[in-house]
Amino acid sequence: MSETSGAALEISGLYKNFGALRVTQDINLTLQPGARHALIGPNGAGKTTLVNQITGVLRPDKGSIRLFGTDITGATPERRVALGVVRTFQIISLFLRLTVAENIGLSVAASRSLDAKPWGSLRDDDRVVEGVAELLERLGLTGVAHRKVSELGYGQRRLVEIALALALKPKVLLLDEPAAGVSSRDLGLLLEILNRLPKEIAVLVIEHDMSLVFRFAQRITVLVGGAKLVEGTVDEVRNNQQVRDVYLGRRADV
Amino acid sequence: MGDFLSTWLALTFNGIAFGMILFLISSGLTVTLGVMRLVNLSHCGFAMIGGYIAMAAVDYLGFGLLASIPVAIVGTMLIAAVIERTLFQWTYGITELGQILMTFGLTLVMVAMCNILFGPLLHALPVPHWLTGNFQGGGIVISVYRCFLIVISGLIAIGIWYVVERTDFGARLRASVDNPRMARCAGINVRQIFSLTFTVGCGLAAVGGVLGTQMLPLEPYYALDYLILTLIVVATGGLGSLQGSFYAALLIGVIDTWGRYILPAGGGFVMYAIVLAILLARPQGLFARA
Amino acid sequence: MATASPETRPAIANIRSAFAAHRINLVDVGIWVVAIGAYFVVPTYLSLGTTVLIMILFTLSLDLAVGYGGIDTLGQGAFYGVGGYAAAFWALNVTGEPISGLVVGALVAGLLGLVTGPIILRTRGLTLIMITLAITSMLHEFAVTAKSVTGGDDGLTGYHILPVLGLFHFDIYFRTAYFYCLAVLAVAFVVARIVVNSPFGLTVRGIRENPVRMRLLGVRTRNRLIGLFTLSGAMAGVAGALTAQVTGLIGVDTLTFLVSGNALIGLILGGFGRLYGAFLGAALFYIFSDRAAAINPFHWLLGLGILLILSVRFMPNGLTGLPEQLHLFRGKQGSGLDRSGP
Numbered sequence: 072m073s074e075t076s077g078a079a080l081e082i083s084g085l086y087k088n089f090g091a092l093r094v095t096q097d098i099n100l101t102l103q104p105g106a107r108h109a110l111i112g113p114n115g116a117g118k119t120t121l122v123n124q125i126t127g128v129l130r131p132d133k134g135s136i137r138l139f140g141t142d143i144t145g146a147t148p149e150r151r152v153a154l155g156v157v158r159t160f161q162i163i164s165l166f167l168r169l170t171v172a173e174n175i176g177l178s179v180a181a182s183r184s185l186d187a188k189p190w191g192s193l194r195d196d197d198r199v200v201e202g203v204a205e206l207l208e209r210l211g212l213t214g215v216a217h218r219k220v221s222e223l224g225y226g227q228r229r230l231v232e233i234a235l236a237l238a239l240k241p242k243v244l245l246l247d248e249p250a251a252g253v254s255s256r257d258l259g260l261l262l263e264i265l266n267r268l269p270k271e272i273a274v275l276v277i278e279h280d281m282s283l284v285f286r287f288a289q290r291i292t293v294l295v296g297g298a299k300l301v302e303g304t305v306d307e308v309r310n311n312q313q314v315r316d317v318y319l320g321r322r323a324d325v
Numbered sequence: 326m327g328d329f330l331s332t333w334l335a336l337t338f339n340g341i342a343f344g345m346i347l348f349l350i351s352s353g354l355t356v357t358l359g360v361m362r363l364v365n366l367s368h369c370g371f372a373m374i375g376g377y378i379a380m381a382a383v384d385y386l387g388f389g390l391l392a393s394i395p396v397a398i399v400g401t402m403l404i405a406a407v408i409e410r411t412l413f414q415w416t417y418g419i420t421e422l423g424q425i426l427m428t429f430g431l432t433l434v435m436v437a438m439c440n441i442l443f444g445p446l447l448h449a450l451p452v453p454h455w456l457t458g459n460f461q462g463g464g465i466v467i468s469v470y471r472c473f474l475i476v477i478s479g480l481i482a483i484g485i486w487y488v489v490e491r492t493d494f495g496a497r498l499r500a501s502v503d504n505p506r507m508a509r510c511a512g513i514n515v516r517q518i519f520s521l522t523f524t525v526g527c528g529l530a531a532v533g534g535v536l537g538t539q540m541l542p543l544e545p546y547y548a549l550d551y552l553i554l555t556l557i558v559v560a561t562g563g564l565g566s567l568q569g570s571f572y573a574a575l576l577i578g579v580i581d582t583w584g585r586y587i588l589p590a591g592g593g594f595v596m597y598a599i600v601l602a603i604l605l606a607r608p609q610g611l612f613a614r615a
Numbered sequence: 616m617a618t619a620s621p622e623t624r625p626a627i628a629n630i631r632s633a634f635a636a637h638r639i640n641l642v643d644v645g646i647w648v649v650a651i652g653a654y655f656v657v658p659t660y661l662s663l664g665t666t667v668l669i670m671i672l673f674t675l676s677l678d679l680a681v682g683y684g685g686i687d688t689l690g691q692g693a694f695y696g697v698g699g700y701a702a703a704f705w706a707l708n709v710t711g712e713p714i715s716g717l718v719v720g721a722l723v724a725g726l727l728g729l730v731t732g733p734i735i736l737r738t739r740g741l742t743l744i745m746i747t748l749a750i751t752s753m754l755h756e757f758a759v760t761a762k763s764v765t766g767g768d769d770g771l772t773g774y775h776i777l778p779v780l781g782l783f784h785f786d787i788y789f790r791t792a793y794f795y796c797l798a799v800l801a802v803a804f805v806v807a808r809i810v811v812n813s814p815f816g817l818t819v820r821g822i823r824e825n826p827v828r829m830r831l832l833g834v835r836t837r838n839r840l841i842g843l844f845t846l847s848g849a850m851a852g853v854a855g856a857l858t859a860q861v862t863g864l865i866g867v868d869t870l871t872f873l874v875s876g877n878a879l880i881g882l883i884l885g886g887f888g889r890l891y892g893a894f895l896g897a898a899l900f901y902i903f904s905d906r907a908a909a910i911n912p913f914h915w916l917l918g919l920g921i922l923l924i925l926s927v928r929f930m931p932n933g934l935t936g937l938p939e940q941l942h943l944f945r946g947k948q949g950s951g952l953d954r955s956g957p
Contacts, residue, residue: 126831152833166824169817172633177821180814181832187839189815194634196814204630213626216633239832364741415928421740422687423927426883429876430923437917445913545913553748553872560745594756601749605734608742 078139079104079273080125080156080243085134087117087124087297094120095131096298102243102273109284110277112294113317118277119161121294122245126158127151138243155242159232161251161277167221171212171231174220175203178238206234210264226257233264243273250280262286285309293317331465336582342471343540344578345478349533350551351558351570352485353526359502359565361519363413364421366428368530369555370435370548375401375531376538377443379450390453390535397535398528405527409520432548440545449538474536481532482571489567498522502565554581557596561603563610573611636812646894647801654793661789667901668796669857672803674878674897675890676850679807681879682887683816684843685823686736690747691851692874693754698724698852699865700758700765706774706860713776717799717856724852728845736840748872755870770866771859785861792861799857803850807890810846819843820888877904880919883926886933895934 080102087095094117102108110118123129125136127148135144138154146154166174176193179202180186185193193199207213210230215223220231229249236244246265253261258280265287268274278284284291284305291308293300301311308314354368378400379393388396412431416424456470489495500508501515509515534541541551558577562569580599585592603611653664673695680686698720705719735746758765765771778784783791810816822829822836829836859865868874877900885896907915926933932940 148831149833149835152831158831164825164828166821166828168824169821170633170635172630173635173817173821176634177817177829178832181818181834186814186818186834189810189813189842191814192634192636192812193814193817194631194636200627200630204627207630213630216630235828235832358741412924415924419927419931422681422879423931425687425744426879427924427927430920430927433916433920433923435920437913437920440913441917553752556741556745556748560741564741588760592756594753594760597749597753597756601746601753604738604742604746604749608738610742 077104078102078137079106080275081137081140082125083135083137085121085124085136086132087120087129088132094297095124096296098134098294098297098299100292100299100302102275104242104273105270106273106275107287107289108273108275109288109291110275110294111279111281111284111291112300116294117297118294119247120297122158122247122275122277125243125245126156152239155240156245157236157239157241157243158245159236159247159249161248163225163228163232165220165228165231165235168219170217170219171223172203172207172216174231175206175234175238176200178235179203179206182239202238206238209237209267210234211260224257226253226260229253229257229261230264237268241272243275244268246274246276246278248277248279250278250283258283332586333583334465335467336586337579338465338467339471340579340582341575342474342578343537343582344575345475345482346533346537346540347554347558347578348571348574349478349481349536350530351555351562351574352567353523353528353530354555355559355562355565355567355570356498356502356522356526357519358559360498360505360515360522361417363416364424364428365416366425366552366556367431367435367548368527369552370432371401371405371527372530372534372537372551373435373439373543373547374404374534375528376450376534376543376547377439378531379535380443380448380543383450390450393450394532394535397531401531402524402528405524406520409523413523432552435548436545439547443543443545445545448543450535450543452539470539477536481529485529485567494518557600559610561600561610563612566610566612569610569612634817642891646891650797650800654790658788658790661793663902663905665789665792665796665861666905667898668793668800669854669861670878670881670901671894671897672796672800672857673851673854673874674881674885674893675800675803675807676847676854677875677878678882678887678890678893679810679850680844680847682882682889682892683811683819683823684840684847686840686844687740687744688735688747689744689872689875689879690735690751691847691878692869692871693747693751694724694727694848694851695855695858695874696754696758696865696867696869697727697855698849699855699859699869700771701852702856703771703774703859703865706776707771711775711777713779713795713860716776716860717853720852720856720859721849722852724855725845725849727852728848729841732841732844732848733837736837736844751870751872751875755867758867758870765867768867770864772864774863776860776863789861796857796861799853803853804890807850810843811890815839815842877901880923882933883923883931884933886935889933889935892933892935899934 078101082098082100085095085098098121110121112118120129124131127146131144135142137143138156143151143154143156166177176199177186179199180193183198185196185199207216210233212227212230212234215227220228223231233249249265250258250261262283276284276287288305290302290304292302293308293314295317300317301308301314350369350372354365357363357365357368375397379397382388382393382396383390408431416427452470456473458469460467460469460472489498497508497513498518500511500513501518505515541547554577558570558574561577562571562573577596581593581596584595588594650668654661657664673691677691680688680691701723702716702720705716731750735743738746759767776785779791779795783795785791818829818834818839822839826836855869858869878897881896881900882892883896884899885894886892904915907918930937930940
């Protein structure tokens, strides 16, 4: 049983090497339910590698990952999704030639195990359709439900990505660079959506866009060279000299 | 030497000769697949075209077998270059299935054209006088021609090895096979390398087609008959791996020859079973690079 | 969640319609009218017509695997042949009752799919194609060798098929055969439609679009594809069983990649991933190949080769995809060769 009571996600002593390259060095990270946490760091700091270990795509060499006290260090990616660890992708990965409704519908159906029936239709399943309707509304996508994802602009595809993730009823949501490629016009909408995420979900955002990080996160972890440099509240991190030197130093508009 | 042993030795020898021809024909295909990821079902057709050009040279120009080889090579390479510049442009950027269907269509066109030009009968190119007959010794009988085949193919294989491993061009070729994108970034003109390699590969296939008519006789359906065998060699050896093609071709040539001796009717079964096992154990082929 | 206010109700209906589905339309009706009409209009060609119907069924089965599942197999002939041999066996050794023969063909072929599916679906691309070829070739060689069981090169023959449902005798004019095959095709089509419209069907389309994403939705994609593959195989087995029953003969030429190749050509002509693409494409192909090959097989090959090249280049979605390609109206689903994935 974990000492930190009720922690949604608890990463302890995580290590990962790619040959001689140490990509993850002694990472300890705890997310409480409802956390709004950001993971920042220069390119190559090992942020995505860490997320891959959390989702089960990569196996850590040492250390453990616990979800509400349950050890999931050895669980398959599919199992972790079922347990509530969900991620979005930096490079948008959707079902391009299916409609927005179908994309979200697949996710909703998968999360409720309604997707394997070889007869009937999703469109006739009220639970699925209502789930889709709710997500469309939450993300402001109701108007494009009919459109194929391939017809959507980048910002809207981002929102569909997030809808897909939310449909899986995550307990821990990992957003991998949600602002990447999003125009400054759509950024405001994205931030609004992020701030409206369900309160119980623990959210970890990997981001380079500092404006988003500072307006969204409550706590920030700074990763450099695979190891944790600093962790603290937004103000603590902003004012930390080490962080400034390593990462924020050059930016004038911080 | 025991009767049994001499039979097996003769079979192995014939298998190696067969394998060498397979290698010549499939060497071009493995590079095509490796560099451009193009599933080219028409590759065997170029071997066929080479064989027929040689036959035309023999029948209408009175050339001997050996003299017809350069004619076949040049003729096939010209045709290959033209096709590459025109039809193959349509194959880039479409799915594997599309490439398969399109190149299969090309193969059908080749089959039809060869029939129109040369008729449907089987042809084998005449073996030069000084290469007929057999070596006999210690109870083993081996055909002189097949010896010649193995030697020539071996020399060509060494030549290929030298170009690929020791020349500048070869280095660029290997880079293109390993990682086309990186190669482009490094300033290598991958398209040009492909065009060149493809054309040369078809030339090599033509050599295989010309030399191998004793074992693989010429007829319009040649392009289809040996297609599966060629694909199997490439898939088992590993896409893009000339070394893999070489060993796979020899392996398959020998296994197929033994198999057909043991079970004349269903001898292919053994070969397919082994191929299946290899592909299941190592889906990327025995010597895959990319 | 009961916020069913008047505003949300039409919205829900709106969302429902955002899910694509094969709806019965004029084309579906038209096909069956033509099929039934052919019986009366060209009664002397019923033998060809029966072959066409069987091949449509076979092509339909391939469309499930290739067009919907994205499983590029050249081994569909294996199911066809195995189903045919199983039905012939059944007629020779158990009973000539036809419908049970179909069931046997479907079961045996389905079993083959279930057994080979996990093996085949572990791979992709050229390796997958080669493995399906290897398996088909192995079966072919086995059939040729095991003369006592399969009749070798001569195949199995000499069995008598009893009247369908005890009422309709098979005659030399293929009258019963035609309607028998038409009925079976209709049933198969209905099954295919149900599966394609189902949640399972949508999942399979999703797997084809983006298998990685599908896995990260928690779906066990390989199992889905194995299921689809088995269904496709069983359907091809039924086609083989029909051939065995209707022509009274089954031979080793069913276990080749040419059989699959022909069906693929039918699909490129008709269109992948649209159920009636199989109808149009297979009908066109087999009617033409029958007529043209009789005149001059090599000229037929030439024409076919050119047609293939041009089709892939200019009409990758087949004839049924042409309206969409020409932007004549907004089609609901893209498929086939334009796999421009993420």
